[in-house]
Amino acid sequence: MRIGIDLGGSHIGVGLIDNGEILYKVEKDLQEDEKGTLKIIDLIKKILKTIIEQNELKKGKLDVIGIACPGVVENGIVRKSENLNIPEIDFKKELENDFKGIKIIVRNDTKCAALAEKEYGILKEYSNCAMLTIGTGIGGAIFYKGNLLEGRNSSAYELGHIIINKNGKKCSCGAKGCFEAYASIGSLKEEISNALKLDKRINGIDLVELIKKSDKNDISYKIFEEYIDNLCVGIASICNIFEPEAIALGGSIVYYKDLILEKLENKLKNSEYVFNKKELPKILMAKLNNDAGMIGATIL
Numbered sequence: 001m002r003i004g005i006d007l008g009g010s011h012i013g014v015g016l017i018d019n020g021e022i023l024y025k026v027e028k029d030l031q032e033d034e035k036g037t038l039k040i041i042d043l044i045k046k047i048l049k050t051i052i053e054q055n056e057l058k059k060g061k062l063d064v065i066g067i068a069c070p071g072v073v074e075n076g077i078v079r080k081s082e083n084l085n086i087p088e089i090d091f092k093k094e095l096e097n098d099f100k101g102i103k104i105i106v107r108n109d110t111k112c113a114a115l116a117e118k119e120y121g122i123l124k125e126y127s128n129c130a131m132l133t134i135g136t137g138i139g140g141a142i143f144y145k146g147n148l149l150e151g152r153n154s155s156a157y158e159l160g161h162i163i164i165n166k167n168g169k170k171c172s173c174g175a176k177g178c179f180e181a182y183a184s185i186g187s188l189k190e191e192i193s194n195a196l197k198l199d200k201r202i203n204g205i206d207l208v209e210l211i212k213k214s215d216k217n218d219i220s221y222k223i224f225e226e227y228i229d230n231l232c233v234g235i236a237s238i239c240n241i242f243e244p245e246a247i248a249l250g251g252s253i254v255y256y257k258d259l260i261l262e263k264l265e266n267k268l269k270n271s272e273y274v275f276n277k278k279e280l281p282k283i284l285m286a287k288l289n290n291d292a293g294m295i296g297a298t299i300l
C-alpha cells in the first residue's frame with residue numbers, strides 16, 4: 001500500500017492507494033492560519049497517522065509515502081512554494097522519524113499528475129508526450145521514450161515560463177512575458193473580469209457560461225480568441241522542441257473543454273507557429289483530474 005499526498009495552495013488531499021486505485025481518501029481545505037512550514041508538517045503527520053490507524057495498516061504494509069507539492073523541488077527539497085507560505089521544506093527529514101522504514105518521495109505536483117496520466121490515464125498509450133496543468137498558473141512535464149524528463153538538480157521543464165513576449169506582462173515568477181502570464185486560466189479570468197468590471201472571484205463555471213453566450217462583437221469573445229491564440233503559441237513551441245505525439249491538458253482548463261479543444265487544434269493546424277506540421281500532436285484533456293496528484297505522488 002502507498003499513501004499519496006496532494007498539497008495545493010488552498011487544499012490538501014491524502015489517499016491510500018493500491019496499484020493506482022484510491023481505497024480511502026481524506027480531503028481538507030487549508031485555512032490561511034494552517035499554512036507555514038511547521039503547521040503543514042503537523043497537519044500531514046496527523047492525517048497520515050489517522051489513515052494508518054483507521055485502515056489498520058500494520059508495520060510493513062505501507063511502503064511509500066509520496067508528496068506532490070507546488071513549486072520547485074530540488075533533490076527532494078521543496079523551494080519557492082510561495083502560495084503555501086513555505087520558503088523551503090525537507091519533507092523527508094521531517095517525516096522519516098515518525099514513519100521509519102517507509103520510502104518518502106517528494107515531487108513537483110505537475111510531474112506527479114503527469115506520471116499518473118502516463119501510467120493510468122489519458123497518456124497511457126504514448127511514449128513521447130507532454131502534460132500541461134493549466135489553472136492559476138501553468139505547470140509542465142515531458143516524457144521522452146516513456147521516461148519523465150528531469151533537470152540536473154531541480155524538476156525543471158517549467159513550460160509555463162517559456163517567454164512568448166519579451167516585453168510582456170509580468171509573471172508570478174518575476175520575469176516578463178511568460179506563457180503562464182498569457183495562457184493560464186488565472187490570466188483569462190483576470191482579463192475578462194477587468195474588461196467587464198466583474199468580481200475577480202468569479203467562478204470557473206460562470207466564466208465558461210459567459211464565454212459560451214458571447215458573440216463575435218463582445219469583448220469577452222475577443223479576449224477568449226486572443227487567449228486561444230496565446231495558448232497556441234506556447235504549445236507550438238513545445239511541439240517545435242519535443243515533437244510530442246500527444247499533449248494532455250489538466251487543471252481547471254478541463255472545464256473549458258468544449259470551448260477550447262476544437263479551436264486550439266484548428267489554430268495549431270492553420271497557423272505558422274509549428275515547424276513540422278506533419279507531426280502535430282493530439283491535444284487531449286486529462287482524465288484523472290483532482291486525483292492525479294496523489295496517485296502520481298506514489299509512483300516510483
Ligand SMILES: [Zn+2]
Binds near residue numbers: 174
Ligand atoms: Zn514566469
